[in-house]
Amino acid sequence: MxxxxxxxxxxxxxxxxxxxxxxxxxxxxxxxxxxxxxxxxxxxxxxxxxxxxxxxxxxxxxxxxxxxxxxxxxxxxxxxxxxxxxxxxxxxxxxxxxxxxxxxxxxxxxxxxxxxxxxxLLTYATTIHALLDRGHLKAGDTLLVLGAAGGVGLAAVELGKAFGARVVAAVSSEAKAEAARAAGADEVIVYARAPFDKDQSKALADQFKAATGPGGANVIYDPVGGDYAEPALRSIAWEGRYLVIGFPAGIPRLPLNLTLLKSCDVCGVFWGAFAARDPAANQAHVDHLFRLWAEGRISxxxxxxxxxxxxxxxxxxxxxxxxxxxxxxxxxx
The missing domain is CATH 3.90.180.10 (Medium-chain alcohol dehydrogenases, catalytic domain)
Known part of the structure; x- marks a missing residue:
């Protein structure tokens, strides 16, 4: 073969x-x-x-x-x-x-x-575990998705909408913005490409804050990392959950004083280890995904x-x- x-x-x-x-x-x-x-x-x-x-x-x-x-x-x-x-x-x-x-x-x-x-499986199973088990996403929450036009990003947009959240999608081009809108995003941000200096980082944080609203993002889904992470964290809500998915833009260093000021959680998401440690819970998630797929709510x-x-x-x-x-x-x- x-x-x-x-x-x-x-x-x-x-x-x-x-x-x-x-x-x-x-x-x-x-x-x-x-x-x-x-x-x-x-x-x-x-x-x-x-x-x-x-x-x-x-x-x-x-x-x-x-x-x-x-x-x-x-x-x-x-x-x-x-x-x-x-x-x-x-x-x-x-x-x-x-x-x-x-x-x-x-x-x-x-x-x-x-x-x-x-x-x-990989993108949607990672994402349902992230949003429900680690992010405790619920109807009415605001979900900020970075890299929202990639495989896991689009999965987060679709599942966020399926679970009743308001979804703010952040992407790096207008073509990607169209994909995020087609997946159901309520609002889309087109951000610049990193690296960012201090002023650019602050401007991106302000962009995230404006899009997520005065309450901030209850859950942030970050499969990007790098210079995008700190500006996103600055837009998190009180007791929000920041989900660490991956680092194609580099491994960020987050200022931990922000987690104190917002009383927020930074949560790692390792779906493969979760599936191995709790196969019954993972099977329940996969069954849920198949139902949503059959209903046309994810694709x-x-x-x-x-x-x-x-x-x-x-x-x-x-x-x-x-x-x-x-x-x-x-x-x-």
Missing amino acids: RALLSKAPGGPETLELAELPDPVAGAGQVVVDVRACAINYPDVLIIEDKYQFKPPRPFAPGSEIAGVVSLVGEGVTGWAVGDRVISTVGHGGLVERMAIDASRLYRLPDDRGFEDGAAL PRVTEVFDFAEGGRAIAKMASRDAIGKLVVRVGG
């Missing part, structure tokens, strides 16, 4: 299309013929050895897949050859076939395509599909921070 492999640390241009032996289904596993693999920011980091997990090389990036079960291992119940499935796999998804623990599979509805299925926005051999180009586009919505690599027929 073909696989897009990282054989040495480096950027997307270092990935190599290679042949590997077909996997076998061990006890408790199935083999999935991968049809589509979504690209996420951790794929940018993991091939450069900048992610918190460093798999032994060679390995394939790609953390969420959709495909068809082709082999069923010993002890597996509830799954059969031909079943359409989706899964989050951490890494390894840019391959034609992979062995996956059956416990990590979810059934792909018959009326949904493989590209949409591959684009669902992954796949904006570009790449051929398998161009998987590195998809990761490069993610690294550029110009992507809107989700990028997906079409792996098999």
Whole structure:
């Protein structure tokens, strides 16, 4: 089978299309013929050895897949050859076939395509955990979403609206603003590109404050970090919750006196660890997501599909921070 492999640390241009032996289904596993693999920011980091997990090389990036079960291992119940499935796999998804623990599979509805299925779980499951478990978002709250046109950003806009919040979306271009509005944002801010000096940082804080209103943002969803974090924190409400999702713009240093003045919380969001530690709670969230998907209240926005051999180009586009919505690599027929 073909696989897009990282054989040495480096950027997307270092990935190599290679042949590997077909996997076998061990006890408790199935083999999935991968049809589509979504690209996420951790794929940018993991091939450069900048992610918190460093798999032994060679390995394939790609953390969420959709495909068809082709082999069923010993002890597996509830799954059969031909079943359409989706899964989050951490890494390894840019391959034609992979062995996956059956416990990590979810059934792909018959009326949904493989590209949409591959684009669902990581962004929306991260976000529902962030908003409900860490942010305690409730109807009537004001939610400020940074990077609101990316995969997790659009998921936060949609889920924020589904949960009854007023959503303020912050983006870096008018094209991204259109995507945020289409996802249901009540108000959209177009901010400048960092880095910011002191005056620019204050101006962005004022922009956030004006958009969130005199009460401030009850919940701030930040998958961006960098110089955007402190201005956003300055717009937080009394006893607000600042959700730390990721750092494509760099790891910020927040002035902790602001947390005292606003009596607010800064909350880390690590969905993968949450799902491993509390699988029942994660399953309840995923069930909720499937209901919202069936009702049309959320829908992954796949904006570009790449051929398998161009998987590195998809990761490069993610690294550029110009992507809107989700990028997906079409792996098999």
